Amino acid sequence: MLADVVDRLRCPHCDSAADVPLTLGDRILRCPEGHTFDVARQGYVSLLTGRAPAVPGDTAAMVAARESFLAGGHFAPIAEALAGRVAAAVPGGGGGVLDLGAGTGYYLAAVLEAVPGAIGIAADVSGFALRRAARAHPRIGAIRCDAWRPLPFRTGAADVVLNVFAPRNGGELYRVLRPGGVVLVVAPTDRHLRELAGAVGAVSVDPRKSDRVDAALGPHLSAAGTEAVETTLTLDHAAAVTAVAMGPAAWHVGPEELAARVGALPEPVEVTVSVTLSAYERVA
Numbered sequence: 001m002l003a004d005v006v007d008r009l010r011c012p013h014c015d016s017a018a019d020v021p022l023t024l025g026d027r028i029l030r031c032p033e034g035h036t037f038d039v040a041r042q043g044y045v046s047l048l049t050g051r052a053p054a055v056p057g058d059t060a061a062m063v064a065a066r067e068s069f070l071a072g073g074h075f076a077p078i079a080e081a082l083a084g085r086v087a088a089a090v091p092g093g094g095g096g097v098l099d100l101g102a103g104t105g106y107y108l109a110a111v112l113e114a115v116p117g118a119i120g121i122a123a124d125v126s127g128f129a130l131r132r133a134a135r136a137h138p139r140i141g142a143i144r145c146d147a148w149r150p151l152p153f154r155t156g157a158a159d160v161v162l163n164v165f166a167p168r169n170g171g172e173l174y175r176v177l178r179p180g181g182v183v184l185v186v187a188p189t190d191r192h193l194r195e196l197a198g199a200v201g202a203v204s205v206d207p208r209k210s211d212r213v214d215a216a217l218g219p220h221l222s223a224a225g226t227e228a229v230e231t232t233l234t235l236d237h238a239a240a241v242t243a244v245a246m247g248p249a250a251w252h253v254g255p256e257e258l259a260a261r262v263g264a265l266p267e268p269v270e271v272t273v274s275v276t277l278s279a280y281e282r283v284a
């Protein structure tokens with residue numbers, strides 16, 4: 001775990017108003033009140049406290065599918081768009097980038113490659129995701145936490161927050177962002193992967209999703225522009241299966257049923273990628 005990552009963390013047991021910092025020992029993090037958190041063998045630190053989170057996060061199978069699909073480069077245009085926006089937001093390099101719901105760390109690693117000297121915090125509730133995120137880039141620290149609880153990051157600790165197909169908690173994103181910092185949200189439009197959603201009966205995206213992103217962040221941060229990232233993929237059946245298996249449909253359609261439904265599609269199958277990349281600024 002990098003010292004520069006640890007400096008941005010706070011003790012989840014201590015009074016949150018006090019923003020109590022953690023310090024790094026030998027594979028252990030400590031607060032001045034004596035709370036300790038081990039660095040897991042897989043390289044991440046759990047700062048989850050108390051009761052289990054309401055959601056388990058992505059399963060081992062979903063994370064494996066996500067890693068395989070992203071390794072195919074199919075979402076590289078999204079990673080490039082994010083990296084360009086972060087590089088523009090921190091022109092001199094450096095700074096801290098927090099990715100909330102980071103999954104395997106694919107996007108955070110791409111951003112860190114584009115921003116010399118920046119450090120990344122991959123935050124997720126899924127240990128399966130975090131063990132990959134911890135290895136995704138040498139400048140990443142991976143932290144287990146629940147996006148719907150007070151976040152274990154110090155107030156103003158992040159220069160940039162990424163939120164890619166992941167839960168967003170406007171009040172906490174505002175708190176952890178430094179004044180002048182930016183949140184970058186990637187969300188699907190109702191056309192994203194629609195050919196697969198139709199074929200496998202997957203949960204389709206609410207057409208008013210972008211309104212809901214604004215509603216979650218709007219009271220806390222000011223909208224600073226949205227760009228569309230759109231492309232068409234040509235996928236073989238194996239890639240199409242992983243595209244579905246990495247998303248929420250995996251909770252509803254078993255692997256055999258999924259293989260059968262994708263098998264009924266033409267091969268290769270043309271699939272739409274359609275997302276929005278929206279920026280929100282903390283002005284004060």
Ligand SMILES: C[S@@+](CC[C@H](N)C(=O)[O-])C[C@H]1O[C@@H](n2cnc3c(N)ncnc32)[C@H](O)[C@@H]1O
Pocket residue numbers: 053055056057058066100101102103104105106107123124125126129145146147148163164165166167246247
């Ligand atoms: C659809 S995946 C996106 C992962 C990554 N951003 C990407 O696009 O590759 C959503 C991620 O959010 C995580 N997640 C879901 N609920 C969460 C919560 N309450 N707190 C933190 N992470 C959560 C999941 O474990 C999963 O890794």
Ligand SMILES: [Zn+2]
Pocket residue numbers: 011012013014020031032033034035
């Ligand atoms: Zn403490």
